[in-house]
Amino acid sequence: xxxxxxxxxxxxxxxxxxxxxxxxxxxxxxxxxxxxxxxxxxxxxxxxxxxxxxxxxxxxxxxxxxxxxxxxxxxxxxxxxxxxxxxxxxxxxxxxxxxxxxxxxxxxxxxxxxxxxxxxxxxxxxxxxxxxxxxxxxxxxxxxxxxxxxxxxxxxxxxxxxxxxxxxxxxxxxxxxxxxxxxxxxxxxxxxxxxxxxxxxxxxxxxxxxxxxx
Amino acid sequence: xxxxxxxxxxxxxxxxxxxxxxxxxxxxxxxxxxxxxxxxxxxxxxxxxxxxxxxxxxxxxxxxxxxxxxxxxxxxxxxxxxxxxxxxxxxxxxxxxxxxxx
Numbered sequence: 001x002x003x004x005x006x007x008x009x010x011x012x013x014x015x016x017x018x019x020x021x022x023x024x025x026x027x028x029x030x031x032x033x034x035x036x037x038x039x040x041x042x043x044x045x046x047x048x049x050x051x052x053x054x055x056x057x058x059x060x061x062x063x064x065x066x067x068x069x070x071x072x073x074x075x076x077x078x079x080x081x082x083x084x085x086x087x088x089x090x091x092x093x094x095x096x097x098x099x100x101x102x103x104x105x106x107x108x109x110x111x112x113x114x115x116x117x118x119x120x121x122x123x124x125x126x127x128x129x130x131x132x133x134x135x136x137x138x139x140x141x142x143x144x145x146x147x148x149x150x151x152x153x154x155x156x157x158x159x160x161x162x163x164x165x166x167x168x169x170x171x172x173x174x175x176x177x178x179x180x181x182x183x184x185x186x187x188x189x190x191x192x193x194x195x196x197x198x199x200x201x202x203x204x205x206x207x208x209x210x211x212x213x214x
Numbered sequence: 215x216x217x218x219x220x221x222x223x224x225x226x227x228x229x230x231x232x233x234x235x236x237x238x239x240x241x242x243x244x245x246x247x248x249x250x251x252x253x254x255x256x257x258x259x260x261x262x263x264x265x266x267x268x269x270x271x272x273x274x275x276x277x278x279x280x281x282x283x284x285x286x287x288x289x290x291x292x293x294x295x296x297x298x299x300x301x302x303x304x305x306x307x308x309x310x311x312x313x314x315x316x
């Protein structure tokens with residue numbers, strides 16, 4: 001096989017996107033152009049903001065989880081004050097209060113296991129400064145409408161079947177808090193260093209629709 | 215606006231207290247999900263005081279700031295026919311002016 005094939009018949013061409021802009025897309029373009037024309041923002045500032053947003057990834061969240069798994073005192077501080085804990089390890093404190101919710105295994109002392117899952121039923125609130133942009137499914141109407149009232153069914157569709165005796169806690173991010181799920185550390189990761197641990201903490205684990213897999 | 219008007223109303227509820235969400239349907243930008251109105255739950259934690267988003271949405275100051283709570287509801291009490299553990303819960307952030315003692 002070679003990359004360009006020379007032959008004498010034409011292929012149908014894939015048209016470039018020709019979709020008309022939606023009402024809100026037109027409004028966004030109009031507002032942006034006006035702000036630039038009036039000198040309130042520059043095109044470069046807008047570009048830099050987009051670039052900054054796109055540079056944020058779930059790797060930051062994974063770093064937080066890996067530290068919490070490795071250092072029980074840090075975990076306690078993270079659960080007590082999420083923003084201060086982020087700052088402590090050199091991450092941005094963030095514009096919203098961060099609430100960290102911990103998945104815990106069943107034990108004779110603490111009772112049944114707990115699994116946490118995050119949703120914003122009203123829109124798409126998400127700890128963007130820590131995890132980057134939310135996935136499309138997080139913003140979809142069906143996830144937002146369903147996970148609040150049938151979380152076990154929705155999690156099962158993500159491939160996560162929880163035991164019936166595990167308590168499921170759904171957190172609806174309706175106002176000024178932002179949430180991070182602290183997954184339980186898999187037993188098979190004993191002796192791993194923080195970098196190795198961070199490697200198994202994916203975005204979905206920190207929203208609560210998956211578990212880390214060593 | 216005088217400092218007194220800016221002062222946040224006193225926190226009315228503490229962790230562990232049972233509260234009911236007002237069953238009200240005012241127009242405008244609201245942060246209280248429809249599905250939780252009229253239901254009762256327990257204050258999980260007090261989050262602090264935040265400018266009222268119902269005012270912020272109309273470019274007003276949102277002051278005085280409203281105490282904000284995380285309230286924990288039991289799933290089977292919110293959704294008839296809920297399938298799952300009896301302790302499964304749903305935590306919602308609610309501003310004080312939407313809550314009353316239950």
